Every structure is written in C-alpha cells, then in structure tokens.
Amino acid sequence: MTKVDRRIAKSQEAIKKALIELMSEKNFDDITIQDISDRANVSRGTIYLHYVDKFDLLDKLIEEHISKMGEICEAVSEAEYIEANLPWFEYLKKHYFFFSTMLASKGAPSFRKQFVEFLIEEFKNEVDTLKGKNQGLNHDIILQFIVSSYVGIVEWWIMNGMPYPPHVMAEQVGMLLERNL
Known part of the structure; x- marks a missing residue:
C-alpha cells in the first residue's frame, strides 16, 4: 500500500x-469547479489534478462510501442480521x-442507483x-x-434525522430481515 502525501489527502x-x-445548498447542476475550488480553498488546478470534472469527483466520493459499506459487509458476513446491521447503521450515522x-x-x-x-x-x-416460507417464490x-425495503428504511431514517439510535435500527431491521429471509 503506497503512502499518500498528507497534503494531498488533506x-x-x-x-x-x-x-x-x-x-446541500444548491442543485448539483448549478455547482461549478470554481465553487468547489473557492469552498475548499484550493486552486482549480488542484481539483483537476485529482478529478476529471465534478461528475468524476461525485462518482469517486460515492464509490468511496459504497466501498466502505462493502468492507463492513465482508467483516460481518458470518454474523446474524441484527449484529450485521449495527456497523451499517453506525456508519450511516457517522457519515450522516x-x-x-x-x-x-x-x-x-x-x-x-449505486446503493441499490x-x-x-x-x-x-x-x-x-x-428455505421455509419463501421457498418457491421468484x-x-x-x-x-428486500432491497427496496432496506433502501426505503435507510432513506426514512436519514431523512427524518435518525429518530432512533443505530442499535435500535439494527435490531428492528435485523428482525425484519430474519423474518423475510
């Protein structure tokens, strides 16, 4: 693993x-590289050094989070649904x-789309x-x-300001998954 210069990472x-x-303030289509440059306090050249354009930046940002969620799934692959969900909801909270x-x-x-x-x-x-009650269904x-339900509950939880702590969400969603899978 190569070591990344701290200035580059920063x-x-x-x-x-x-x-x-x-x-969070305006539509993505209305955001310019200059806006990003000004807000980040870096030159436009610095942005173009790392990203092709704002679409590439957004794609890489999304890929980074999806990749982290994949690592979480790998780490808890042998756990029961309730225990497996807790790191997920904690990650969602941390990156609210x-x-x-x-x-x-x-x-x-x-x-x-990528999340789904x-x-x-x-x-x-x-x-x-x-096995069991769902056997024979398409x-x-x-x-x-299952995926639509999971995405829907995550959207609901996030968009409502996380009304329940991660451990409650993990327990409730885990029980629902156990009942349906």
Whole structure:
C-alpha cells in the first residue's frame, strides 16, 4: 500500500467536503469547479489534478462510501442480521451529512442507483439460499422486495434525522430481515 502525501489527502478531503456542502445548498447542476475550488480553498488546478470534472469527483466520493459499506459487509458476513446491521447503521450515522445530502439532492440520483445495485449484490446470496416460507417464490421479486425495503428504511431514517439510535435500527431491521429471509 503506497503512502499518500498528507497534503494531498488533506486537499482531497477539503474538495470532497466542499462538494457535499455545496450539494446541500444548491442543485448539483448549478455547482461549478470554481465553487468547489473557492469552498475548499484550493486552486482549480488542484481539483483537476485529482478529478476529471465534478461528475468524476461525485462518482469517486460515492464509490468511496459504497466501498466502505462493502468492507463492513465482508467483516460481518458470518454474523446474524441484527449484529450485521449495527456497523451499517453506525456508519450511516457517522457519515450522516453525506448520506442525507445524497438522498435529498436531486443532483445525486446516481448515489441511490449505486446503493441499490450494491445491496442487490449483497443480498443475492441470501435470496439464492432461501428455505421455509419463501421457498418457491421468484428470487428476483424477493430480492427487489428486500432491497427496496432496506433502501426505503435507510432513506426514512436519514431523512427524518435518525429518530432512533443505530442499535435500535439494527435490531428492528435485523428482525425484519430474519423474518423475510
């Protein structure tokens, strides 16, 4: 693993933070590289050194969070649903500003699409090994049902200011998953 220069890492974090802040204030289409540059207190050249354009920046930011969620899934792959959900909801809480901005922003439909695709991959194996009451039902329909429910509950929780702590969400959602898978 190569060591990243701290100045580069600091600049990239400032750029990402600036984009999220700007997206919470206005439509993504209205944000310019100059806006990001001004907010991050870096030159436009610094932004272009790391990203092709604002779309590339947004894509990389989303990919970073999806990748982290994938790492969480790997780490808890053997756990029961309740225990497996806790790190997820803790991660969502820790990065509340990012997720609330992505879910509320009309400029970030790609986030929701990538989130759904990620969850489909994560739940696919669970659905493929169904036993009991869901056995015999169409796997595609079950998968869409589970993923849509999961995305919906995450959106509801984030957009309502996280009315319940992560451990309550993990327990409740885990129990629902156990009942349906």
